[in-house]
Amino acid sequence: MIPPSFDYHAPDNLEEASRLLLANPEAKLLAGGHSLIPMMRFRLAEPAALVDLRKIPGLSGIREEGGSLCIGAMTRESELEKSDLVQSRYPLLADTTRVIADPVVRNLATVGGNVAHADPGNDHPAAMLAYRASFVACGPSGERTIAASDFFTGPFSTCLEAGEILTEIRIPASGAGSGGAYQKFERKVGDYAVAAVAVQLQLDGGQVAGAGVALTNVGLTAIQAGAAEAALVGSDGGDAALDAAAEAAAAAADPGDDHRGSADYKRAVVRVLTHRAAASALARAREAS
Template structure:
């Protein structure tokens, strides 16, 4: 399969990239990892007039803690998340997620920013970032603006990024002590999108009750879903079977899946319930350590 022709542009700086985006209008696209965009172009489902390759722009790839946030550069590769000592030791939810995205070769190119900016509810990071309460930094002609993750996903393949903006950073509040997270994804095989997946991030208080919690759902709706009712069902409570069961049911109620080759809608809803239980148990276990 052969992609349609386009003009290739390779800016050296971020302002230059933003300028090119504005100059070439709606049909210009950012090329970062390309692991979603290029397959769509080969299927001729995407036909950008111009590709603005941001891969050579310095300073867009990093993983560091700074000012109360974990900051991930938009161009950071999934494989870099997987390999990061900081992520391995302190952000198990991100590690869980990065490990099950596509396959090793794709993870070497695919970027965290691209995974979010694509606006695909089947991608894995959106649910994770919803659970983590992340912020998105968008850079445009007027400089940076910060978008709360809850305001980021608008509809299928649409985010609140303006056309002239580039997703340059993801900020995640550094979790306090006694925090843990987990991502449970059921996929038909390695490399597949989730049939359904659940991301949980929680913080326990001294006696072991849930102090803070975020739950995100993958591929069970037109956008990634934050299961707010499920979070409410947990806050201030100890994670006994009844509480976990109620939260899992609330998460399942939040899912709006449709039937497809990965299974009927009822199955996906059932999966959300089951995977929420498992993710909560794993996250709590990690928080307790």
Template structure:
């Protein structure tokens, strides 16, 4: 069995304590939440932090509540809590739906929404869902608290807009307009459950029957989680019929670096991204 390199363990009980530890140990430290991404990397020695800052005991970061036209979700809210939330299911069906596709029950019992987006794995489900929902991500560091739009948060593979001494504390999800439907679908790797190609879609239909707003995110196929803006542009202002949707999803990965590996070539992933996007958009429309 693989064994991590030696490290010092620091359990934090408050956000301020965690930030102080990050300031103290700098680049030699990593933050541990659920641990389902970090611990395997440490066991394979792909990541070798000298200091591990465990924030799992900060109970104040675990909640789901409605606040001023948004739903606030604490960074340490687990996948299981999200999956079971009636409040989230009412407003954002794709969030508990997508969460139910993550790993297995043990993973969902420990994994956290904040940990997933901070890790920014392009094949993970949560970054794409958060991006499609146009979430605001609240982070805190030595200089205080700031809010980052999801569009600006996911920078590259395993790279976010977080500063080294900041941690994610909350996600704010704007409650969608009337006549909005959402969905999440993916073609999953059977062994890891990660997305080979996935899509999160939020579609709003106007009073005239045309698409008044669309937010489409692609996961798994590209080197970073992306908003498929060419697909969105091809839907908005149009009738949501089969021909419009088929034409729109052909642009799912336009202008993006698409992954090619043992699980699928670039050509295969481009085609599967379009197929999954079509299915997801149709499901979102059915839910309006």
């Protein structure tokens, strides 16, 4: 499988990258390439040009700043896996990263790519929805910040406009009483999820004060399960609340039948994983209280 020909550009600044994208509507951005290149090898994607982000400084790194965990869009998944900050304070993100593709792929695959590719099977989008993350995009009309809940508009599509480039992901900084978990059920390592559930909780005096619940690969985009969140907020995190959240998440899922299983099955998996992810998130949040 050989990719088709294309023009290659590796600009060293965002303005130039943005200009190249605008000048060539058939161009695509190249980050880690681990979604795009396989599609090109199958000629499911035939971009006329690639704009490689690798030479642009400042797009990579993990830091806490201004009440957020800021992750450069070109940060490799493996950097999250190796980050003490992420591992110790952002368990939902740590869980998510660990189950993306396989360990070798994670050395090159980028967080920004996983988000911006907007494959409903990708794992970061649900985690970002649960975290109430926001995304920084740079484009011809400057920089703007987009809430994760506004970002994913359909399968493989986002609200990014022509020439706009995702540069940073901002996750609300982890504080006392917060905890999260990502439960992914896959057929084998490297597979997309049959279903996966991200849960992020904030406890306040033993009560759930805030909750984010989102689902992977059971709809056209990652799905934020608002009713599941509502079932958790204000509860003590007991089994009844978890069951109610799980039921609500299953109802929010909108899967289809395919070789990973029937829609009924996937909904059942969402129910189970929601319960497990919420239980794990609770335990972690209590530990962090």
